[in-house]
Amino acid sequence: MSKRNMAMILLVVLFAFSFIILSHAPRAIAKTYKFSITLSELSPWYAGTKMFADLVKARTDGKIEIDIYPNQQLSGGNLVKGLQMLQTGAIDMAFNSSIHFSLVDPRFIVVSMPWIMPNYEAVDRVLDGPVGKELMNCCRDNKIEPLGMAGDGFRQITNNVKEITKPSDLNGLRMRIPGLKMYISTFKHLGANASAMNFAELYGALQRGAMDGQENPISTIVSAKLHEVQKYCSLWNYSYHVIILGVNKKLWESFDKITQKILRETAKEVCFYERMLARKMDSELVQTMIKKGVKVTALTQEQIEAFIPLIQPVYKEFAPIIGTELLEKFRSVGQQ
Numbered sequence: 025m026s027k028r029n030m031a032m033i034l035l036v037v038l039f040a041f042s043f044i045i046l047s048h049a050p051r052a053i054a055k056t057y058k059f060s061i062t063l064s065e066l067s068p069w070y071a072g073t074k075m076f077a078d079l080v081k082a083r084t085d086g087k088i089e090i091d092i093y094p095n096q097q098l099s100g101g102n103l104v105k106g107l108q109m110l111q112t113g114a115i116d117m118a119f120n121s122s123i124h125f126s127l128v129d130p131r132f133i134v135v136s137m138p139w140i141m142p143n144y145e146a147v148d149r150v151l152d153g154p155v156g157k158e159l160m161n162c163c164r165d166n167k168i169e170p171l172g173m174a175g176d177g178f179r180q181i182t183n184n185v186k187e188i189t190k191p192s193d194l195n196g197l198r199m200r201i202p203g204l205k206m207y208i209s210t211f212k213h214l215g216a217n218a219s220a221m222n223f224a225e226l227y228g229a230l231q232r233g234a235m236d237g238q239e240n241p242i243s244t245i246v247s248a249k250l251h252e253v254q255k256y257c258s259l260w261n262y263s264y265h266v267i268i269l270g271v272n273k274k275l276w277e278s279f280d281k282i283t284q285k286i287l288r289e290t291a292k293e294v295c296f297y298e299r300m301l302a303r304k305m306d307s308e309l310v311q312t313m314i315k316k317g318v319k320v321t322a323l324t325q326e327q328i329e330a331f332i333p334l335i336q337p338v339y340k341e342f343a344p345i346i347g348t349e350l351l352e353k354f355r356s357v358g359q360q
Contacts, residue, residue, distance in 0.1 A: 056089045057116035060106055062096050066247040068305055069119050070094055072298030079290045101224035111167045113272045122266040123202045130345045131162050133206050134354045135266045138335045141358040147264050155353045169276035171269045171291030174298040176241040177306045178261040182254040183237025187321055191331055200226055200238040209338050241265045243302055246309045251318050259322040269295055
């Protein structure tokens with residue numbers, strides 16, 4: 025046998041042996057990441073997160089798996105601690121409210137200002153435009169890479185005392201609000217007795233009568249069953265609830281460019297889906313509340329405008345805290 029033939033046979037044997045080894049080599053081991061959300065499995069937050077987890081797993085060929093932790097389980101129900109855990113990397117990914125961000129960076133207060141975005145058209149102009157990108161950059165300053173902004177709908181008001189249709193109806197009502205000074209100031213100027221309380225404690229406080237009422241998006245109210253312990257709901261669209269899909273910045277920088285592209289593009293789809301789902305659920309869940317005996321009142325534009333003069337001092341108070349330029353940009357785009 026010639027040396028050439030011997031060499032060819034050896035080459036074939038080596039190739040076959042290599043093929044056998046490669047065909048039996050283990051695939052890349054999937055890595056699992058923790059994704060935290062504040063609300064329950066009944067919320068649009070969860071639906072959006074589930075969609076994100078499923079799409080990312082499929083698009084990375086199973087290399088990235090995401091475990092979902094609803095009800096702020098990883099932080100024991102503490103909303104600010106949950107955000108801080110995302111910053112440190114104890115939580116990998118999360119949907120966090122802009123309100124949570126506001127407690128560590130006051131610039132985020134801007135999207136929650138009363139009636140700064142009066143309708144959904146204004147919301148989309150703001151979040152999807154240049155001023156929305158400015159807000160995303162604020163996330164990066166806080167060790168979080170933002171992949172997209174979704175929303176939980178407009179925050180509405182409920183209580184057990186009376187129907188609210190005009191500012192004087194709020195006089196003296198004990199209202200639970202999130203731990204944000206801007207909301208405290210807003211309700212103070214509207215005449216209510218407002219105080220902050222951990223969301224996890226809210227149901228019990230309303231049930232016991234320790235609080236008369238609260239304000240939240242409709243999907244949050246129903247998913248947390250708050251409508252079961254409230255008699256009245258007024259739809260007044262006073263503040264839009266933005267939620268941000270973020271990844272721990274150090275973790276984000278560890279991903280290769282292809283993975284980053286998959287995550288960012290998937291997040292964009294998911295945030296749009298979650299935003300639209302929340303809007304659809306709002307109209308459906310209002311009917312759920314009505315069936316449970318809640319009197320739901322949709323305020324007219326004329327009725328809403330009666331509240332606007334009373335909250336102008338809030339804008340004056342928080343302009344230097346947010347930054348006058350940023351506030352005016354949001355106000356200008358939102359009220360076009």
